[in-house]
Amino acid sequence: MKVSVVSRSGREVVRGGVELKDSAKVADLQDAIYAKTKKYYPARQRLTLPIQPGKSGKPVVLSAKASLSEYCEKGSGSLTVVFKDLGPQVFYSTLFFFEYLGPLLIYPMFYYLPVYKYFGYEGERVMHPVQTYAMYYWCFHYFKRIMETFFVHRFSHATSPVSNVFRNCAYYWTFGAYIAYYCNHPLYTPVSELQMKIGFGFGILCQIANFYCHILLRNLRSPSGNGGYQIPRGFLFNIVTCANYTTEIYQWLGFNIATQTVAGYIFLVVAASIMTNWALGKHRRLKKASTVSFFSCAEVLNNVIIAQIY
Numbered sequence: 001m002k003v004s005v006v007s008r009s010g011r012e013v014v015r016g017g018v019e020l021k022d023s024a025k026v027a028d029l030q031d032a033i034y035a036k037t038k039k040y041y042p043a044r045q046r047l048t049l050p051i052q053p054g055k056s057g058k059p060v061v062l063s064a065k066a067s068l069s070e071y072c073e074k075g076s077g078s079l080t081v082v083f084k085d086l087g088p089q090v091f092y093s094t095l096f097f098f099e100y101l102g103p104l105l106i107y108p109m110f111y112y113l114p115v116y117k118y119f120g121y122e123g124e125r126v127m128h129p130v131q132t133y134a135m136y137y138w139c140f141h142y143f144k145r146i147m148e149t150f151f152v153h154r155f156s157h158a159t160s161p162v163s164n165v166f167r168n169c170a171y172y173w174t175f176g177a178y179i180a181y182y183c184n185h186p187l188y189t190p191v192s193e194l195q196m197k198i199g200f201g202f203g204i205l206c207q208i209a210n211f212y213c214h215i216l217l218r219n220l221r222s223p224s225g226n227g228g229y230q231i232p233r234g235f236l237f238n239i240v241t242c243a244n245y246t247t248e249i250y251q252w253l254g255f256n257i258a259t260q261t262v263a264g265y266i267f268l269v270v271a272a273s274i275m276t277n278w279a280l281g282k283h284r285r286l287k288k289a290s291t292v293s294f295f296s297c298a299e300v301l302n303n304v305i306i307a308q309i310y
């Protein structure tokens, strides 16, 4: 089978195309492109079918595991695919490790080191118990996320563009420093003991629930990451599609009830709006993929509760 590999502008990416067996898979084509270009390894490649003239919409993305013949028109022994370079890639675990490592290290720096003298605050700093518990809570959260990245999640994609490392690190590291600065500040005023206990108690319960949600998601896939996207069931997934995001948002709410800083609440609002968007997108995708009507009133109720946070 002759496969022509062109860019979106129609330029030939592999001069003369690629000759493959009729039984070849898309992964074989990716290997052949890499062998010829010496630059675009398979994870960097996005292969789609050309959009027919006069038609609009999203192009069909070729699945690495599928046979090339599935994408050929019946009887034709040739195929044209559109190639896009996704840029240098990093493993998902590397991306997550670096984005979580920042807040895990930055927050204790504000707690332990005399950083506030560089902001004009001289003299002895008296730490309130809530500031100490907040530091442990924060570090436990990010430590848990690193451990989940390596030992719990079963990612469907092996890699992500390297540019995402800079974007995600900027987000997590900046918010980490911003919240740490105010929570450990020498002029910090603690909330009442009861409020602190309610906040941390609720937050810890939500972190445990969040961990359990991740275990349920893990069990939807085989160890190699196969299994695609399925409707998660059991525990809080019976009432909300993305219970992992719900529990994540509520655990930050618990942290903020206990620590009560504007910086913390701003992070909560930003994180909640990001996760609500993702949750709505995932809910739509799962509903579309399933023939079963899966619209949950609890999802709406959840979003109303989230909206009240703003």
Ligand SMILES: NC(=O)c1ccc[n+]([C@@H]2O[C@H](COP(=O)([O-])OP(=O)(O)OC[C@H]3O[C@@H](n4cnc5c(N)ncnc54)[C@H](OP(=O)(O)O)[C@@H]3O)[C@@H](O)[C@H]2O)c1
Pocket: 145, 153, 154, 155, 156, 157, 210, 217, 218, 220, 221, 228, 229, 230, 231, 232, 244, 245, 248, 270, 271, 272, 274, 275
């Ligand atoms: N504070 C914040 O701003 C913030 C933002 C986002 C996330 N988080 C936290 O970080 C955690 C991880 O977030 P994430 O967005 O990277 O991943 P995620 O969507 O929570 O998913 C975690 C893992 O489960 C898999 N998965 C998700 N839905 C699935 C389904 N329907 N069927 C099969 N597998 C499924 C994912 O696979 P894929 O590899 O295919 O995605 C991924 O490996 C969240 O649960 C949350 O606790 C925090």
